[in-house]
Amino acid sequence: MTGLYIHIPFCKRKCRYCDFVSFPDCGSEDLYFVALVAEMRKYAPLMKDRTFETVFIGGGTPTSMKPGRIAALMAEAKNCFDIAENAEITCEANPESATYDKLSELVSAGVGRLSLGLQSANDAELGAIGRIHSRQDFVDAVSAARRAGFTNLNADVMHGLPGQTGESYIATLRLVTELGLPHISSYSLILEEGTPLFDDVKEGRVQLPDPDDTADMEDAGFEFLAERGYRRYEVSNFAKPGFECRHNLNYWDNGEYLGIGLNSHSALRLKGEWTRFNNTDRLGEYINELGEGKLPVRDTRKIPRDEEMFETIMLGLRKTAGVPRAAFAERFGADPVEHYAPAVSELEMEGWLTVTEDSMYLTRRGMDFQNEALIKFMEQ
Amino acid sequence: MAFPKELIRNFSIIAHIDHGKSTLADRLMQLTQTVAERDMEEQLLDSMDIERERGITIKSTAVRMFYTARDGKEYMLNLIDTPGHVDFTYEVSRALAACEGAVLVVDATQGIEAQTLANVYLALDNDLEIIPVINKIDLVSADPENAIREIEDIIGLPAEDAPQISAKTGLNVESVLERIVSDVPAPKGDAEAPLKALIFDSLYDNYMGALSYVRVMDGSVRQGDRIRFMHSGNEFEVTEVGIFNPRRQPVKELTAGEVGYISASIKSVAETKVGDTITLASDPAKEPLHGYKHANPMVFCGIYPADGADYGALKDALDKLILNDASISYEPETSQALGYGFRCGFLGLLHMEIAEERLEREFDLDLVTTAPSVIYRVVMLDGSVRMIDNPSNLPSPMEIQRMEEPMVNAHIMTPPEFVGSIMELCQEKRGVFIDMTYLEENRVKLAYRMPLNEIIFDFFDGLKSRSRGYASFDYELGEYEQSDLVKLDFLLNGDMCDALSTIVHRDKAYAKGRAVAEKLQEVIPRQQFEIPIQAAIGGKIIARETVRAVRKDVLAKCYGGDITRKKKLLEKQKEGKKRMRQVGTVSVPSDAFMSVLRIN
Numbered sequence: 001m002t003g004l005y006i007h008i009p010f011c012k013r014k015c016r017y018c019d020f021v022s023f024p025d026c027g028s029e030d031l032y033f034v035a036l037v038a039e040m041r042k043y044a045p046l047m048k049d050r051t052f053e054t055v056f057i058g059g060g061t062p063t064s065m066k067p068g069r070i071a072a073l074m075a076e077a078k079n080c081f082d083i084a085e086n087a088e089i090t091c092e093a094n095p096e097s098a099t100y101d102k103l104s105e106l107v108s109a110g111v112g113r114l115s116l117g118l119q120s121a122n123d124a125e126l127g128a129i130g131r132i133h134s135r136q137d138f139v140d141a142v143s144a145a146r147r148a149g150f151t152n153l154n155a156d157v158m159h160g161l162p163g164q165t166g167e168s169y170i171a172t173l174r175l176v177t178e179l180g181l182p183h184i185s186s187y188s189l190i191l192e193e194g195t196p197l198f199d200d201v202k203e204g205r206v207q208l209p210d211p212d213d214t215a216d217m218e219d220a221g222f223e224f225l226a227e228r229g230y231r232r233y234e235v236s237n238f239a240k241p242g243f244e245c246r247h248n249l250n251y252w253d254n255g256e257y258l259g260i261g262l263n264s265h266s267a268l269r270l271k272g273e274w275t276r277f278n279n280t281d282r283l284g285e286y287i288n289e290l291g292e293g294k295l296p297v298r299d300t301r302k303i304p305r306d307e308e309m310f311e312t313i314m315l316g317l318r319k320t321a322g323v324p325r326a327a328f329a330e331r332f333g334a335d336p337v338e339h340y341a342p343a344v345s346e347l348e349m350e351g352w353l354t355v356t357e358d359s360m361y362l363t364r365r366g367m368d369f370q371n372e373a374l375i376k377f378m379e380q
Numbered sequence: 381m382a383f384p385k386e387l388i389r390n391f392s393i394i395a396h397i398d399h400g401k402s403t404l405a406d407r408l409m410q411l412t413q414t415v416a417e418r419d420m421e422e423q424l425l426d427s428m429d430i431e432r433e434r435g436i437t438i439k440s441t442a443v444r445m446f447y448t449a450r451d452g453k454e455y456m457l458n459l460i461d462t463p464g465h466v467d468f469t470y471e472v473s474r475a476l477a478a479c480e481g482a483v484l485v486v487d488a489t490q491g492i493e494a495q496t497l498a499n500v501y502l503a504l505d506n507d508l509e510i511i512p513v514i515n516k517i518d519l520v521s522a523d524p525e526n527a528i529r530e531i532e533d534i535i536g537l538p539a540e541d542a543p544q545i546s547a548k549t550g551l552n553v554e555s556v557l558e559r560i561v562s563d564v565p566a567p568k569g570d571a572e573a574p575l576k577a578l579i580f581d582s583l584y585d586n587y588m589g590a591l592s593y594v595r596v597m598d599g600s601v602r603q604g605d606r607i608r609f610m611h612s613g614n615e616f617e618v619t620e621v622g623i624f625n626p627r628r629q630p631v632k633e634l635t636a637g638e639v640g641y642i643s644a645s646i647k648s649v650a651e652t653k654v655g656d657t658i659t660l661a662s663d664p665a666k667e668p669l670h671g672y673k674h675a676n677p678m679v680f681c682g683i684y685p686a687d688g689a690d691y692g693a694l695k696d697a698l699d700k701l702i703l704n705d706a707s708i709s710y711e712p713e714t715s716q717a718l719g720y721g722f723r724c725g726f727l728g729l730l731h732m733e734i735a736e737e738r739l740e741r742e743f744d745l746d747l748v749t750t751a752p753s754v755i756y757r758v759v760m761l762d763g764s765v766r767m768i769d770n771p772s773n774l775p776s777p778m779e780i781q782r783m784e785e786p787m788v789n790a791h792i793m794t795p796p797e798f799v800g801s802i803m804e805l806c807q808e809k810r811g812v813f814i815d816m817t818y819l820e821e822n823r824v825k826l827a828y829r830m831p832l833n834e835i836i837f838d839f840f841d842g843l844k845s846r847s848r849g850y851a852s853f854d855y856e857l858g859e860y861e862q863s864d865l866v867k868l869d870f871l872l873n874g875d876m877c878d879a880l881s882t883i884v885h886r887d888k889a890y891a892k893g894r895a896v897a898e899k900l901q902e903v904i905p906r907q908q909f910e911i912p913i914q915a916a917i918g919g920k921i922i923a924r925e926t927v928r929a930v931r932k933d934v935l936a937k938c939y940g941g942d943i944t945r946k947k948k949l950l951e952k953q954k955e956g957k958k959r960m961r962q963v964g965t966v967s968v969p970s971d972a973f974m975s976v977l978r979i980n
Contacts, residue, residue: 005941187936215931236936257941265941278942311943314950369908370934375954 002047002268003054003250004081006036006073007261008062009283012097016130016200019192021263021281022060028283032262033069035290037076039260042295044080047258051082054247055089057111063093063102070102071109078110088246090115090154096133098141103148113245114145115154115185120161121172128162128206129189129197135175142179152243154183159221160214161189162197162206169217170224177228182243186221187236188214235318235367252319253327254312262286274303305332313340313377317370322354322361336360343376383456385637386566390458390595391511392476394500395485396493400515404485404547404556405443405459411553412445412457414626442580442593442639443626449561457560458639460580460595462499468727469854470673473502474655475580477671478595478639481509481564483556484531488514488522488544491530497793498852500535511559512539518546533822534795567637574665575599575607577634577642577658582649584703588620590646591628593639594658597669600635606661607644610668614651615661616644650706675707677725678786678857679732679752679836680769682713682879683739684721686746686959686970691720697743698722701735708735713770717879717963718748718973723770729836748961748970750879751977754832757784757860771881774867777918784860785831789814792826792843794851799824801846809834809842810885829858833883837977868893870900871914875964879973886917894923896976903972906930911966 009032010025011018055077062070070091077083090113091106098116106114120126121135138155145153155176159169176184189208191198200206209217222232230238234252237245250257259266263281267274277300280286289296303311309332316323328336337344337355344360347353352366352373366373395401408414445457462475476482482503486492503510512531514524524544531539543559545552577594584590601607605618620643622630634640646652654675657668685694702708709725726732732752739745758766758774759781768774790811794802796818803813803826811828819825830839835855843851868889870880880900884892893915900913904927915923935946960967 188932190936212928212931218932235934251941251943259941265943267941267943276944311947314946315943368932368934371950371953372908372933374950375957378950378954 001053001250001253001255002050003056003247003255003257004052004077004083005247005257005259005261005264006055006057006062006077007259007264008057008059008065009262010064011059011061012064012094013130013132016128016197017189017192017195019195020060023283025064028287029065029069031287032283033065033073035287036073036261038290038293039295040076040080042290042293043258043260047081050256051084052258053084053087054250055083055087056247057089057091059092061094061097061117062091063097063106067101067105070111071105074109074111088113090245090247092117093141094131094133095137095141098144100144100148103145103150107149112150113152113154114150115156116141116145118155118172118176119158120164120168121157121175122164122168125161125164125168129158139175139179142181152183153181154185154245155181156185156187158187158189159217160209160211162208164209164217166213166217166220169221173221173224177225177230182240183245184225184230184238185236186218186225186238188218231320233320235370249319252315254308254315274305274308276301276303308332309334309336309339310377312336314374317360317362317374320361320367322359324359326358340377340380343380347373347376383635383638385569385571385635387453388456388458388567388637389481389560389564390460390479390567390637390639391481391483391560391564392460392462392479392503392508393483393485394462394496394503394510395515396487396490396496400485400487400547401461404483404513404515404545404553405461407547407550407553408457408459408557409443409445409626411550411557412447414443414445442624444623444639447557447561450558451561455561456638457557458595460639468731469498469502470675471581471654472499473506474578474671476503476506476508477669478578478580479506479508480567481511481560483560484510484512484535484537485515485547486512486527486531488517488524488527489519491523491527492534493849496852497534497850498854501793501852509564510535510537511556511563512537512542513556513559514539514542514544515547517544518549518551569596569598569636571598571600571636573598573636574663575601575605575658575660576665576669577601578669579652579654579656579658581654582652582706584649585643588643588645590649590652590703592642592644592646592652592658594634594642595639596634596636598636598665599660600633601642601658601660602633607642607658608661608664609652610657610659610665611653611672612651612656616646618642618644648703648706650702653706675727676857677707677709677727678754678832679728680723680725680755681732681752682715682718682721682750682770683710683724683736684715684718684748684750684879686748688719690745693743694722694739694745694747697739697745698724700743701738705735707731715750715772715879717877717961717968718750719961721748725769729840746959746970748879748973749977750973751882752836753883754786754836756865756883757786759784768883771867771883772878774883777866782862783865785833785863785865787829787858787861788832788835788855789858790828790830790835790853790855792828792851792853793819794824794826794847795822796824798847798851799826802826802843802851805839805842805846806830809839810887830855831861831863831885832857866917868896869916870896871912871916872900872904872963872966872968873909873911875966877963877968879961880976889917890922893917897923897925899976900972901925901927903975904966904968907967909965 009022011022089111091111092115094117118138123134157172225238232238233244256268263279265278267276277297280296280298286296323336352363354361354363393401442460447457448454460475460478462472514527517524528539531537543552543555576597579592579594581593582590603618608615620630621634622628623640655672659665685691698710707727710722713723714720755767755769758768760779761781806828811830814827814829817825843853864886865883866886866889868882868884870877897913897915906927910929911927913925914921959970
């Protein structure tokens with residue numbers, strides 16, 4: 001299957017932990033919009049044989065754009081690409097920009113899934129990481145979303161935040177579950193070099209919870225979600241049955257996707273070869289090159305077969321369902337359990353991996369030490 | 381025909397690191413047109429990379445210059461550059477013995493520094509004429525009056541008329557040349573007497589073999605002569621003699637008073653030892669020049685390739701390294717933790733660090749080094765004696781009657797105000813006070829007998845910090861003395877790590893054990909299980925730390941389609957694992973072995 005990703009890099013303010021390609025819009029939104037349209041038109045003939053089953057508009061904060069923009073983008077996407085009737089179309093939004101009007105616009109544009117960046121329901125924790133919304137903004141956004149017609153809602157939350165405790169993390173999860181959102185992504189905070197938070201921590205201005213406490217937090221939180229019927233289907237993703245994110249599942253299945261927009265990444269089988277490429281991460285280059293009728297593509301890599309196999313394992317083992325043996329065999333003509341026999345048997349002995357007739361998947365403990373497990377596959 | 385001896389001046393330059401020795405040498409070469417301007421590489425004399433970077437001279441070099449002085453006569457000036465560290469005191473003393481004078485460079489902004497003093501005293505011991513020079517007077521912060529006062533007070537040299545120069549800008553440098561001509565005595569020696577040439581350094585050349593850098597004291601030497609090394613007794617035929625210009629340039633003959641090199645198809649520098657005397661086999665001198673010492677390695681450590689596959693490359697590198705530095709010894713050894721490597725011996729700690737650095741840099745190797753050790757003398761119950769330079773080879777205490785460690789006689793020169801804190805330091809290092817003498821009003825000499833194993837770690841650093849750099853330090857090896865020594869072991873998750881074992885005095889064992897255990901706790905990454913780190917003497921645990929188990933090792937977010945980053949992270953983690961050493965069940969990063977060496 002093929003997914004379509006559209007990147008909107010603009011944010012009202014950049015969060016202190018964020019290292020994505022995003023920044024406040026400094027009057028470049030119109031030019032960027034024109035470039036996005038040009039890029040989609042450029043890809044249209046190349047993609048004419050593909051049907052897109054998911055669309056994901058991410059950022060940044062897509063809803064920070066001017067009214068009507070997302071609807072226009074979706075209309076353009078539908079003109080350029082064959083988007084399936086029942087496609088899952090997701091848009092990201094931050095609570096402060098998720099107004100009823102914006103959300104209604106999304107619904108009428110065909111967006112059926114809304115992903116809200118909550119991060120925490122504790123206002124002090126939100127302040128510490130530079131978020132500009134409050135707990136109440138989130139509650140209001142959820143109610144606005146429901147009124148606008150959304151039922152398929154996700155909240156992104158985080159653990160391991162400065163000042164966060166096990167109790168406050170559970171309180172965040174409680175709010176989300178009590179509001180009845182069917183999907184939760186819960187990431188542990190990763191300190192990325194070059195972010196303000198990284199410097200704060202390095203220079204001792206901010207203290208993060210002890211890693212053991214964060215691990216306890218995570219375990220307790222996942223327990224809490226399981227008790228409320230949210231199934232962990234990927235390292236950091238939880239959903240009520242049937243609400244798993246198809247767009248992201250496609251990444252973890254190592255499926256095809258086309259990325260549109262600044263610094264977006266793509267993976268496509270082109271002339272039989274598994275190919276990855278990405279767009280420039282400089283806004284000026286992106287706009288100018290599309291203005292000149294060129295695709296702003298960088299770093300095109302043809303992925304050799306053994307690497308493609310490893311990617312499939314690396315991504316597949318992120319899912320609790322693991323790597324489906326039949327699909328792997330169909331794609332590579334080899335059973336993954338046999339192909340990676342030494343690593344597989346070592347990990348099985350360790351109690352990290354379970355092999356069934358249909359798939360191989362990491363156990364709870366294997367999931368906790370996923371990197372170690374993957375290195376075993378890599379070394380082979 | 382020989383250059384008239386009365387017009388030769390042999391001198392060296394003594395200066396503290398950064399005080400401008402190399403810059404002055406460059407300037408002198410420029411002024412005497414020894415080097416064409418366009419060939420002028422900054423600091424031509426220090427040609428080894430490490431020398432340039434550390435700003436210190438490790439090998440001695442020499443250069444011949446011609447200078448027409450104000451008296452209208454042309455002089456031959458031989459500049460012999462000397463190394464500048466206590467590990468190389470012997471080499472310095474031989475280089476100075478080849479000279480009649482020394483230029484003492486003092487930084488006008490900083491005054492006299494400790495290391496300079498040690499070399500000044502060596503020069504005085506060798507009866508050299510010392511010409512003080514005040515450098516860097518172009519700097520705003522220059523205080524030449526203070527520098528002059530310090531030279532007069534601390535060293536006791538009249539310095540009122542010392543040339544005040546800027547080697548950097550060239551200001552007044554000519555007056556240094558004039559002073560060399562007027563103050564440094566012409567070499568004595570008899571060109572007709574049997575040959576006596578002092579080797580002050582040696583160098584390995586890929587084409588010519590080992591070259592001896594010599595100062596001819598008496599007689600002369602030319603191509604075709606059969607020469608004899610008086611201490612080793614070996615004989616060779618001279619294939620070439622030459623001078624330094626500053627690059628090597630063959631000449632017909634070297635005669636009494638001159639400085640140059642002798643090439644005789646010698647395979648290794650081990651054959652041409654610093655301090656030895658070269659004479660003619662046909663007409664030998666009666667006795668060699670005095671002052672020769674055989675340089676024995678005093679400090680030993682294990683050197684291992686960080687990646688076990690590089691063992692062969694390490695061996696080749698060591699083979700090549702000793703072609704140029706005969707004072708390094710090495711033999712194969714194995715460690716449970718580190719695999720195959722070599723036990724290497726060095727003159728001192730700096731010598732060891734330089735050798736490691738050269739191996740890593742010039743031979744592109746990644747090394748793991750174990751804690752330095754001295755040679756212990758172990759008297760067994762049956763009366764037999766074993767010499768132990770590797771703690772892992774220490775026999776069980778049950779079989780040992782007593783242990784002895786090498787002592788040194790340490791001489792510390794310091795201004796009086798630091799005596800108190802230096803004596804404290806020596807006390808901490810188990811030193812036994814021998815003597816204190818006032819050499820001058822402003823200079824005290826402290827004599828201590830100290831265990832060598834206490835000074836190979838951080839004694840020099842401690843001395844410098846406690847005397848604000850003013851104290852200088854020299855030592856010679858003394859006798860072995862009985863000592864209450866114990867082997868301190870470290871256990872990781874119950875398994876002993878041989879590469880971390882050290883021999884220490886019982887009184888120091890607890891503090892050291894605790895410090896190393898704490899350091900290991902910092903540097904060993906958390907693993908999937910809890911790791912107890914224990915310090916032990918015999919079977920007795922004296923300190924314990926714990927590396928907590930890691931709880932999660934998983935990338936939380938893998939999204940937005942950018943999987944390259946994730947792959948790179950795994951790649952990095954995999955590389956990191958390769959650099960880990962397995963001690964029983966525990967993975968220990970290679971650098972952990974070295975970081976425990978740096979404990980205060």
